[in-house]
Amino acid sequence: MFNTKLPTQSELPTSRQLLRSTVIAMGVAAALLVTVVMPSEYAIDPTGVGRVLGLTQMGEMKEVLAEEAAADAAVQPAAAPVVQAPAPGQVAPHEQVAAAPVAEPVAEPVAEPQQALKTDEMTVTLKPGEATEIKLEMLNTATVSYEWATNGAPVNHDTHGEPYNGPQGYYHSYSKAKQVKGDKGEFTAIFDGTHGWFWRNRSNSDVTITLKTKGEYLSVKRVI
Structure with a gap:
């Protein structure tokens, strides 16, 4: 058991002191948000301090990397079609016996553009x-x-x-x-x-x- 002396009423912070500390903490947090977090994460630098500290360039690089990653994901090669094996006892398509060909009129070849x-x-x-x-x-x-x-x-x-x-x-x-x-x-x-x-x-x-x-x-x- 600890014999710790409880603080007296005069030693406790007043309501005005607590309010002042809260206002100061909120001001510091807002300053950090504007000068550090917004430039480094979103490249938003309303005060110009972020660019001086090199944080805005970091945010701009993150934005570019995100755009490039999205562009790379949008142009990924399409998957090749999967050819299923024939069921047991079933004849594969290339082994089936073709029917007798029916004579068809021969189409005239289409001329392709000349590649000079x-x-x-x-x-x-x-x-x-x-x-x-x-x-x-x-x-x-x-x-x-x-x-x-x-x-x-x-x-x-x-x-x-x-x-x-x-x-x-x-x-x-x-x-x-x-x-x-x-x-x-x-x-x-x-x-x-x-x-x-x-x-x-x-x-x-x-x-x-x-x-x-x-x-x-x-x-x-x-x-x-």
């Missing part, structure tokens, strides 16, 4: 956190060689293609990398569609990208 050999050069400038995309319209088995380079700052890139009228979110990636200053190579389209490059500037300064292409494509344009 093209050469182009395009330049784009990205601000910090900004992204862009340049696409070529190509037919199946068409080939293109390319080379691109920045003016010094590294960028993230993804070289990919999307088929005309393909499943939503489906794409085929030819190559990708993070924090690189250039890339060159060649790829062959595996379907009719748009094929090209996506870049995002993750640095703190503007970056200029120059792309050179040569090959069998119908057109080239910046889509973002």
Whole structure:
């Protein structure tokens, strides 16, 4: 048992002192909310203190990462269809005996667009956190060689293609990398569609990208 002396009435804080302490605590909490929490979590900096302390840049980076994660999730490759095995005793589709073919009129072949050999050069400038995309319209088995380079700052890139009228979110990636200053190579389209490059500037300064292409494509344009 502890023989602790109870405080006297005069030693206890008055109602005015408690109210004052509460007001001071609320003021400190509000100041921390405006100068620390809002800039670092939501990139909202009404006082400018967050940017001086480097907290606003942290909040802006979180917003960009969240947007990029959402964009990546929206373009995940579609799952390949599952082929079920035939039940026991059932003949597989490729083992079934085909019926006698019925003669049908032969249709005239449809002429495909002519793919002339093209050469182009395009330049784009990205601000910090900004992204862009340049696409070529190509037919199946068409080939293109390319080379691109920045003016010094590294960028993230993804070289990919999307088929005309393909499943939503489906794409085929030819190559990708993070924090690189250039890339060159060649790829062959595996379907009719748009094929090209996506870049995002993750640095703190503007970056200029120059792309050179040569090959069998119908057109080239910046889509973002």
